[in-house]
Amino acid sequence: MRSLDLDQLRAFVAVAEAGSISAGAGRVFRSQSAVSEQLQKLESAAGAALLLRSRQGVGLTAAGQRLIGHARQLLALGELALHDVRNEVRRTQARLAISDYFRSDEIAGLLAQLGRRCPQLRLQVEVGLSAALAQGHAEGRHDLAVIMRTGAARERATTLPLRREALHWVAAPGLDLREESELPLVLLPPDCRLHGLAVQRLRAHRSAHRIAHQASGVAGLQAALRAGLGVGCLNASAIGPGLAIARSPRLPALPDCAFALLAPPADAPADLHEAAAIVRAFFA
DNA sequence: TCCCTCCGTGAATGCTAGTC
DNA sequence: GACTAGCATTCACGGAGGGA
Numbered sequence: 001m002r003s004l005d006l007d008q009l010r011a012f013v014a015v016a017e018a019g020s021i022s023a024g025a026g027r028v029f030r031s032q033s034a035v036s037e038q039l040q041k042l043e044s045a046a047g048a049a050l051l052l053r054s055r056q057g058v059g060l061t062a063a064g065q066r067l068i069g070h071a072r073q074l075l076a077l078g079e080l081a082l083h084d085v086r087n088e089v090r091r092t093q094a095r096l097a098i099s100d101y102f103r104s105d106e107i108a109g110l111l112a113q114l115g116r117r118c119p120q121l122r123l124q125v126e127v128g129l130s131a132a133l134a135q136g137h138a139e140g141r142h143d144l145a146v147i148m149r150t151g152a153a154r155e156r157a158t159t160l161p162l163r164r165e166a167l168h169w170v171a172a173p174g175l176d177l178r179e180e181s182e183l184p185l186v187l188l189p190p191d192c193r194l195h196g197l198a199v200q201r202l203r204a205h206r207s208a209h210r211i212a213h214q215a216s217g218v219a220g221l222q223a224a225l226r227a228g229l230g231v232g233c234l235n236a237s238a239i240g241p242g243l244a245i246a247r248s249p250r251l252p253a254l255p256d257c258a259f260a261l262l263a264p265p266a267d268a269p270a271d272l273h274e275a276a277a278i279v280r281a282f283f284a
Numbered sequence: 285t286c287c288c289t290c291c292g293t294g295a296a297t298g299c300t301a302g303t304c
Numbered sequence: 305g306a307c308t309a310g311c312a313t314t315c316a317c318g319g320a321g322g323g324a
Contacts, residue, residue, distance in 0.1 A: 022311065034292050036313065053312065 008042040009071040011035045012050065016060055016068055021053075072117055092271035094121045097133040097145040100218040101194070102259065103237045110282050118275055127217075129192050137262040143272050144279065145262040148235065150197050150255060160261040160276075162283040167194070167254040170239050171231040171246040183250060184212030184230030186221055197254070198233040205252035259283070 015024030015035060025035040043050050050064035060068060094114075098107055107127070114121060126133070130147035137145040146162065177183060183202065187195040202209045212230040215221035218238060225232050226242040235257050239245070261279055264272040 020311070031293055032312080037291085040313090058312090 005038075005042065005045070006075065008038045008045070009074055011038045012042055012064075013068060013071050013075065015039065015051070015058060016064065020058055069116070092121055092269050093124065093143075094118075094272055094275055095124045095126070095141065095143045096275075097126045097128065097136060097142040097147075099130045099133065099146055099148045099259065100127050100188075101130075101148045101235050101238050101257075102127075102146055106237075110279065113282060114275055114278055117278055118271060121271055121275060129188065131191055131193060134262060142262070143264050143268065144276055146259060146279065147262060148193065148257050148259055150193050150257045160263055160280060162259040162261050162280065164256050164258045165235040165237055167197075167233060167235055167257050168239065169231055169246040169248075169251045169254065170225055170234045170243050172226055172228040172242065173244040175228050175231070175246070177231065177246070177248055177250065181208060183207055183209040185209050186213045186215065186224045186230040186232040187211060188215055188218070188221060194233045194257075201252045201254065205250070207250045207252065 011024065011028050011030065014027040015021050018024040018027055021036050021039065022032045025032040028035065030038075039051060046063065046067060048063040049061050050067055052059040052061055052064075096114075098110075107125075111123065111125065114123060126136075126142070130149065133142060133145045133147050136142045137147075150167070171177075185198065185202075187198060189195065199209070213224045215224055218234075221232055221234075222238070222240050222243065224230070231246050231251070233254065234243075261276060261283075263276045
């Protein structure tokens with residue numbers, strides 16, 4: 001009866017994450033040839049090819065993709081077992097803040113991945129407005145924060161770019177704005193960056209407008225837009241079903257927005273830096 | 285103590301993509 | 305086409321550990 005060797009699994013995960021046997025070998029502090037042989041033994045034990053080898057590096061086969069999730073769980077379980085028998089309690093509190101404009105289905109996927117790959121983390125998640133989250137991070141109330149930015153912002157060493165998205169005017173499909181002397185706006189409160197941006201752009205464009213509905217969160221904002229209460233401003237990935245991009249000469253062009261990660265400080269526990277790396281990889 | 289097995293290292297080798 | 309860099313595999317060798 002063949003069984004899986006934890007050292008071989010560790011090498012396998014390292015190689016898969018590094019993208020090559022050479023790079024993976026460095027991660028497990030072994031020579032490249034030793035890791036190559038470990039992988040061959042693991043494949044022999046598994047009875048299937050796990051890696052697609054090429055001169056540019058390695059990728060995962062279908063079997064490898066199935067195994068890697070189990071491998072991570074087994075390694076995490078092994079760590080947990082060791083800490084248990086040594087009577088060590090290793091739990092790191094991770095206070096994660098995420099912009100409300102970040103897609104909720106992606107938040108679930110991100111948190112699931114963090115839970116799988118960092119089982120020692122005790123996650124505490126807050127979803128809110130980016131300005132408040134950034135302030136919370138600066139004041140040490142959040143360890144990591146995924147925030148949305150519009151326009152130029154002062155860069156800090158701990159600010160890591162994640163991705164850019166287009167901003168759009170959004171409304172229920174078929175909403176007719178021609179009858180409205182003032183554009184009815186559906187926005188979050190004034191401390192929301194998109195609220196300020198939308199109003200500023202409309203003023204510069206000399207488009208008359210009024211706040212028709214002020215929602216407390218993006219879900220409420222989407223619901224109000226779907227109900228036809230007016231036109232709002234959303235990033236591309238937040239335009240959910242039942243909403244469409246609104247086009248009118250009265251609506252000025254909008255800039256792109258950017259999601260960024262406010263990472264933990266350099267002296268933070270290694271678990272938090274690992275979590276930050278996972279968040280970045282999630283966006284890659 | 286000897287022998288065997290396992291595992292790791294380093295050198296040699298082969299292959300491919302990129303560069304000049 | 306020659307050269308180089310980067311990648312993988314193979315092989316010889318040595319150390320550690322276990323059994324007789």
